[in-house]
Amino acid sequence: MDDPTLAARYRTLRRDLHQYPEPAWCEFYTTSRLIDELERREIDKLRYGSAIHATEGRRNVPDDTTLTEWRQRAREAGANDDVLETIGDGVTGAVAVVERGDGPTIALRVDIDALPITEADSDDHQPTAAGFRSTNEGYMHACGHDAHATIGLGVLDRVLGSDFTGTFKLILQPAEETISGGKSIADSGVLDDVDALLAPHIGLDHPSGEVVAGIDEFLAVRQFEATFRGESAHAGARPEAGDNAVQAMAAAVQNLYGLSRNSAGGTRVNAGRVGGGTASNIVPEEAFIEGEVRGETTDLMEYMWDRAEDVLAGAATMHNCEVTIERLGDAPSAHSDAALVEVVDRVARRTTGVDTVVASDSLGGSEDATYLMQRVHQRGGLAAYLGVGTDHPGGHHTPTFDVEAQDIAVGIDLLAGVIADLAADVSAGNADAA
Amino acid sequence: MDDPTLAARYRTLRRDLHQYPEPAWCEFYTTSRLIDELERREIDKLRYGSAIHATEGRRNVPDDTTLTEWRQRAREAGANDDVLETIGDGVTGAVAVVERGDGPTIALRVDIDALPITEADSDDHQPTAAGFRSTNEGYMHACGHDAHATIGLGVLDRVLGSDFTGTFKLILQPAEETISGGKSIADSGVLDDVDALLAPHIGLDHPSGEVVAGIDEFLAVRQFEATFRGESAHAGARPEAGDNAVQAMAAAVQNLYGLSRNSAGGTRVNAGRVGGGTASNIVPEEAFIEGEVRGETTDLMEYMWDRAEDVLAGAATMHNCEVTIERLGDAPSAHSDAALVEVVDRVARRTTGVDTVVASDSLGGSEDATYLMQRVHQRGGLAAYLGVGTDHPGGHHTPTFDVEAQDIAVGIDLLAGVIADLAADVSAGNADAA
């Protein structure tokens, strides 16, 4: 990308998004800001709100107080009131459609939500030094979704400026971090006519200049919240009258991490957020674990889940507590199709700024893009998940994560190139590729 | 107490306080409401704000956001703006002085703060049925301090209406539940001229009609907050890069409760409030335990503390975390003086509504009244802690705790009688009694 004006525009956009990180289903400012951008462009259809969600089945939607608080923040940050009206119940995100005659329907999915992490404030952290550190204290774009959204807009610009024939859909997906938005978008049907779905991710421990043409081995994941309920009591005067929910929770944490490894493949377990009790002198009546299990296959994830249920039940029994277990989200496994990966590989090798092309890699984590990929596969389309390297100083989901600006440009060039080639292949009668 | 008007007034006061429970150092409405009452009476000195606190050493003062939030609630509930101005930094509570010529200086200490407990909302819970359930959701007068404050005002009225000679001090102490207010008041010196200190407590598992003349065996207590700090990481992609603070915390909880019993006497330990982590897919970087240890003697409490420090340090080592331990509060042991207890016992036996007088009992819990008792003892005065029974349906510190109205009246009669006798004893030259 050689146009300095464009580069500056994308940098501004990304930095703006970075300053207003919003958690899953609360991307009110982000959605409004992106819709502003979209409305300035000549797109054929712009859809958002309940039109792009299967609202019945939405998971992990925050309570009204939280939604209200974030709507308020968005308003103060300058979000559009009309947009807020439409998306205010947490139906965030948007879909933009460009229709250019006969040709394949190609979708690009980027995710837009942020994480509950406090951003580093040291001067060697670029966003701090350059003045675009998070203004929503305690929240941060620590996984690069600000870059993803920017890439989405950039690719849209390139499609608009090209002789592309066919249909292009830009999917701005909310709520990826809680594994909730992907299923909601997929179930809404907006992807049902898609021939080829591309989903990029920045970083993933790959350096600047490296592209991964096809990513596989998405860990299947299930997130849950377990709530232990016992009986409170005065911890000095009558401790024996209590049934200690924090003891039950701690026993569960100790033994959840101790679930046996499995020789059939990698597994994961995390008690990522826990809490319990009210004051130091009260035997805790209630405690919770917000956690997850994962597996390299769905079977491995289910193995972990079965065992986790035993641990949670046993921990409650130990301390005469009740436990209720709520499933918060799942994501299946999925695969990148070889025919699409081949095109990405080919285009990457000719893209400026790309030094190395890795044919394939495993994700190691989970992604609810797999819901979208699954949906496209079920309808006979193809899907690929690909990686664009960047020299990120801190790991994903840490306070010092950051993205190099030029790698956003590489991502735009790469994806624009892939879309062009896919459309051209179809014109050339190469039906296999898409 | 036979005056129905007075009974109604005290009931109204107690129910009003019950509806506005406020946590330690945030008793803004409560203090304002009580000062309103005091100002309507003919007292000689009324002191509040930093005049009655050793502000340097105050412990467990909430952060500004919390103070601001509770000030705001108090204002909305009708608190006096001038009072709020004076006490707004959390220097809550008040001291009222009645000076009636030569005679002993007698102090009555009552505490006024509430607990972070959600009050029962079932109809068999009297405050709910009668419409004075807590309006500060999540907070509750679950230890009877609303009754204590009411007793304080009632005794003041009786002293004012009597031929008492000497000095009477009513101490409305904040922040008992966090073992913070007692020390602050004691260190301010307001008790330094006191000959006899009386501190009553309602309930304590004694039924209506029962009085405990002297309570002893206060458990020594130390409250603390331990914070574990590790390293966050993506729980799916790179779990090995994390140092899991929640695992450290859970190991500590399991082993804190497992500290050995001691044959020298009773001990306690509680991890009353815990938490950690930010999201299900992030290896938790930070976790905390807000807890306490107790002992029937200070030595036993220190035994528990020494062992607790080992557990906290070891738990951190286990998971490559750092732990910092902050002491939040202590309360020493103390004893009730026989000479005072004898007067309480004597008066109780002639008080209407008292069926049974228990000579002495052990508290079983902790109380920062011991700081005030200690201070009075150091200056050569006497002190007694006494109990006024009530048929409380739920235990102290539980959602269904409640107090019978007539037992508040018994408390007023009893204490007014004791003060009268003490003053009379001194007039009669019985120097031993006070």
Add this chain to the structure above:
Amino acid sequence: MDDPTLAARYRTLRRDLHQYPEPAWCEFYTTSRLIDELERREIDKLRYGSAIHATEGRRNVPDDTTLTEWRQRAREAGANDDVLETIGDGVTGAVAVVERGDGPTIALRVDIDALPITEADSDDHQPTAAGFRSTNEGYMHACGHDAHATIGLGVLDRVLGSDFTGTFKLILQPAEETISGGKSIADSGVLDDVDALLAPHIGLDHPSGEVVAGIDEFLAVRQFEATFRGESAHAGARPEAGDNAVQAMAAAVQNLYGLSRNSAGGTRVNAGRVGGGTASNIVPEEAFIEGEVRGETTDLMEYMWDRAEDVLAGAATMHNCEVTIERLGDAPSAHSDAALVEVVDRVARRTTGVDTVVASDSLGGSEDATYLMQRVHQRGGLAAYLGVGTDHPGGHHTPTFDVEAQDIAVGIDLLAGVIADLAADVSAGNADAA
């Protein structure tokens, strides 16, 4: 005791017993050695073997292999073959009866078993320095039962040499440490005609020269063995196929110690012996906890037991294991009768070598003498448990426990005096005393 010949004889006996410590129900050498002593004296009845045991209900009898091994050791140490024949199934201990005409029936109970503790071998440990350290490596008289048996013989000598009228029964009780022998002896009926039962204990943290006239507050106790059964698997190749019994056991241990303290009184819990698994590379299929709970009252012990059962069940559930819980032994509470304690107190005050008489103390531990005391109480007799101090360097049940020789003499003098006084009281018509 001024007779140097006697003193030397008792020293020899005690040191001999000390060298051959034997665990519960395996006191083959000890019983044989004591029967040798008894047979040299003019006693009227000597009973041992199944005659003095309720053999049906005996608890914690070791398996045949263990019995055989200890019989073999006893034989090698010089035990009498005929005696071994009679007691060989583990019906150890003996009862000697002296009948001297009309008068009260007075019983003295001493226990004779040792502990599975490795004795200290440093030179500042007296038995090591003086050459009578345990020759049964791994076992030790670490609770003074060698001294108890010696006191028993000494008192018998004194009764035999006196003008005592009445009946004297010396009970040499086995298997106290496993809370098994007391019930077996009591249920056999050998105490059913006893008017007064005396049970002494040496040490108990009281120094040389101190006597405790009446000990109370025996902790009620229940001992148990919990066995966890899961599924083994190769720990490298197929860990997921295992159900890990050691994980279940460890979770149980962590949470058993964490059972809540009780404001109603002291409690105890111990997982005193644990084990599990077979090799480092096999997921453990089986694990066990041999433990106990105690309480200052039987109710408190039952409180601990109820909660312990929850912990054991929950731990098994956690790791998909089965748990079976076997009760190994119980001991009730019991009290020392004031009438008897008074006599002990009186005699102690005139006994040479006694500096201090403590009227009463709590045991703090458990004792199956309470079964014998209970039986005597049920038949209308009296019972007292008393303490004879000694400067023991290490605590009871530790490798450096030891007893001062002169305190054995004090014990003999004291008990002989008490028995003489009790008999004389009865002659004098003082029916209350016995």
Add this chain to the structure above:
Amino acid sequence: MDDPTLAARYRTLRRDLHQYPEPAWCEFYTTSRLIDELERREIDKLRYGSAIHATEGRRNVPDDTTLTEWRQRAREAGANDDVLETIGDGVTGAVAVVERGDGPTIALRVDIDALPITEADSDDHQPTAAGFRSTNEGYMHACGHDAHATIGLGVLDRVLGSDFTGTFKLILQPAEETISGGKSIADSGVLDDVDALLAPHIGLDHPSGEVVAGIDEFLAVRQFEATFRGESAHAGARPEAGDNAVQAMAAAVQNLYGLSRNSAGGTRVNAGRVGGGTASNIVPEEAFIEGEVRGETTDLMEYMWDRAEDVLAGAATMHNCEVTIERLGDAPSAHSDAALVEVVDRVARRTTGVDTVVASDSLGGSEDATYLMQRVHQRGGLAAYLGVGTDHPGGHHTPTFDVEAQDIAVGIDLLAGVIADLAADVSAGNADAA
């Protein structure tokens, strides 16, 4: 193998070995029995005892009592006294050498030790039904080493009966299960002239009729014993005087299993054998964990080791105990050489009874054959580890593991064929293959 006499002979040998399972370094009967067999054959050199071991560095040799006990058992089972004299210190195993002129030196390694597992005694377990269940109760050939030894003898017979030219070495290796024998044999130098080393394993979850030509991905392993030392005390009378080693151990077990998974590859951890304490009423002074960590690479194993050390240290700190950590054994990773694997693959395809040939598989477990493979590689030779399937009803290291007789025959045919081909290849000048 069509010779019914031979088949019967091998069946007899295997069943005899199966009846006398012996643990690592105690294979006295097994070694003697195999030496008897070897001496009946025309081999050129037979070596055993310290001649084939680097005795200095031997690990995990049991104590003298254990060695004596197993020597005694071997003697009673009919072992040769002269052989026992030579191998009695635990230098078990043997090496037989056949020298047939010029040609490659080819070694076959089989292991001979058994496991501390109690064999199933149900009638559907073939060894029980057919009367050759383990007579060493508590020990079992639960990993097929009885079959391995039999295969070794069978292959020797085939080499002896063929026109093989070159040198053939049969290595009967002891102490594989404790990862001890392989290093001892390797370091002795007996393999230093070997051109090709073959190491077979039966079963490994592959069914009868399946051969795995080359096994890779041996998990690197480190075995350890951690000993916690605290302070004992009477659990009823003075629990606070103890420092509880079993609590420390249990905390360590809970947190060892909780060590974080690693995204770089598979890891394992097992606390395979644990124990502690002496009696239910004594606070445990000592406890131990015999465990292991593994990793798909040595780096992953070291990652686990580093974290395990933290856990063990922290657990000790928690309960004021000391911990000492002894490394018991390691095994490195190793690989099977393609040139050798190719020959195995080729021969397997023509071997009767083989239906399926799997080119390669991962072991999933650890094996100290890797020490021998490493040694051979260092000297320029080749090595392959191969699998011979069998329908084993229970998993390896479980009480119902068993081997089908015909699969032993398949193993003999396969390996004899491979050795013939390797010798022939060399004769034919194909230096690459060996």
